[in-house]
Amino acid sequence: MTLTPQASRYTHDHLFLGAAHDENARRTLWVVALTFVMMIGEIAAGYITGSMALLADGFHMATHVGALGIAAAAYGFARRHANNSRFSFGTGKVGDLAGFASAIVLGLVSIGIAGESIVRLLQPTAVAFTEATVIAVVGLAVNIVSAFLLSGNHGHHGHDHHDHSHAHAHHHDNNLRSAYLHVLADALTSVLAIVALLAGRYLGWVWLDPVMGIVGAIVIARWAYGLMRDSAAVLLDTTDEHVAAEIRELLESADDVRISDLHVWQVGPQARAAIVSVVAVAGVSADAIRERLAPVHELSHLTIEHRHA
Numbered sequence: 001m002t003l004t005p006q007a008s009r010y011t012h013d014h015l016f017l018g019a020a021h022d023e024n025a026r027r028t029l030w031v032v033a034l035t036f037v038m039m040i041g042e043i044a045a046g047y048i049t050g051s052m053a054l055l056a057d058g059f060h061m062a063t064h065v066g067a068l069g070i071a072a073a074a075y076g077f078a079r080r081h082a083n084n085s086r087f088s089f090g091t092g093k094v095g096d097l098a099g100f101a102s103a104i105v106l107g108l109v110s111i112g113i114a115g116e117s118i119v120r121l122l123q124p125t126a127v128a129f130t131e132a133t134v135i136a137v138v139g140l141a142v143n144i145v146s147a148f149l150l151s152g153n154h155g156h157h158g159h160d161h162h163d164h165s166h167a168h169a170h171h172h173d174n175n176l177r178s179a180y181l182h183v184l185a186d187a188l189t190s191v192l193a194i195v196a197l198l199a200g201r202y203l204g205w206v207w208l209d210p211v212m213g214i215v216g217a218i219v220i221a222r223w224a225y226g227l228m229r230d231s232a233a234v235l236l237d238t239t240d241e242h243v244a245a246e247i248r249e250l251l252e253s254a255d256d257v258r259i260s261d262l263h264v265w266q267v268g269p270q271a272r273a274a275i276v277s278v279v280a281v282a283g284v285s286a287d288a289i290r291e292r293l294a295p296v297h298e299l300s301h302l303t304i305e306h307r308h309a
Contacts, residue, residue, distance in 0.1 A: 028075060028179050031146040032068045035186070038142040039065055045135040049128035055116075061139070063109045064182040067102040071179040074098035089301065092268025095175025096234040102178035103228035106185060110221035113189070117213030127209060129201035136193040143187035150180040173269040174231045181227055185220045192216045237265040243272050243298050250292050256281045257289065261305070271300035279307050 039061035046055030078091040192212035199205040244264045251257045261277035278289055286306040293302060 027149045028068060028072045028176070031149050031179060031183060032065060032072055034142050034146050035061055035068060035183075036065050038139055042135055042139050045132065049132040049135070050126050058139075059109075059112070061186055063105055064186060067105045067182050068179050070098050070101055070105075071095075071175050074175050089267040089273060092271055093234060093266070095173055095269065096231045096266075099174035099178035099227055099231040100235060102182065103224045103231060106178075106182060106224035106227065107221060109185070110217040110224060113213050113220070114217035117210040117217065119210075120213070121207060121210040124206055124210075127197070127200060127206065129197050133194060133197040133201070136190055136197060140187060140190035140194065143183055143190055146183040147180065147187060150176060150183055172230075174227070174234065178227055178231070181223050185216075185223060188219055189213075189216045234266045240264045240266060240272055240298070243274070243296060246296050247274065247276060247293060250295065251276070251278065251289065256284050257292075258309075260307075267301060270298075272298040273301035273303075274299055275303045275305070277305040277307075279309050281309050 039058060042058030042061060043055065044058075046058045074094050074097065078094040192215060193209075196205075196209040196212040199208045244262055247262065247264065248259060251259055257278050257280045259276065260279050261275070263275040265273055267273045274293075276289070276293070280289070286304045289304050289306065290302065293299065
């Protein structure tokens with residue numbers, strides 16, 4: 001059998017990277033550099049001044065340098081292997097894998113901060129409040145700049161790679177989200193450190209320094225759990241119920257098509273894939289089914305299994 005030139009229109013790539021993939025990669029690299037420099041300064045200052053809140057912030061930053069480095073590496077890996085046929089649905093979920101790893105790091109950091117803070121609460125140590133406050137303020141400034149770099153473009157319109165349904169809905173990039181949460185956690189511990197240091201200096205509340213460490217650890221643990229839950233859902237190919245419901249509504253609103261099996265899952269920050277098995281009356285073709293699903297803009301990869309009743 002000789003295929004006509006029209007057959008080529010059914011071939012397509014599997015490039016499901018986020019619309020702002022390269023821009024987010026650059027933002028993340030800048031934040032890695034900023035965080036690394038501040039990490040060195042805060043750890044050194046924490047040891048010199050004896051502040052647990054400041055030292056916790058510094059070590060917290062150290063783990064974030066690693067986590068942010070993972071995020072940057074994930075962007076690079078996903079871009080380099082975007083067209084690698086070894087990845088059946090592309091590399092759009094590499095960021096979710098990095099986000100899950102970062103969530104684990106974030107959770108371990110919260111445990112470490114809480115443990116050390118409890119020790120300092122039971123065994124108070126002398127703190128150089130003035131010097132520690134200055135360093136904490138500088139650290140907060142770096143966190144604010146980093147958060148600004150990462151705060152933009154959380155949702156974007158996707159690229160059209162095929163002539164059928166493509167991603168246009170707004171969805172989070174869990175890799176960028178993980179980097180942003182690490183920076184927010186840094187900012188939180190910086191703010192708590194400043195409050196504790198000022199209270200210690202002017203009110204004599206030395207106990208507030210480790211207490212703030214415990215409070216920060218609890219908040220960070222909650223963020224880590226949320227990121228771990230959401231990124232794990234993507235990695236496990238959980239059903240995107242919103243898209244699945246839209247597919248059912250479009251296909252079963254008439255009496256000529258019934259869905260026998262449906263799978264909808266995420267393959268990239270703004271991309272969804274679907275396998276739709278239908279039983280249709282005579283005259284309703286697979287192309288007609290595809291046309292009915294054209295309004296589902298989240299779909300970047302659609303496979304239809306078609307049977308006649």
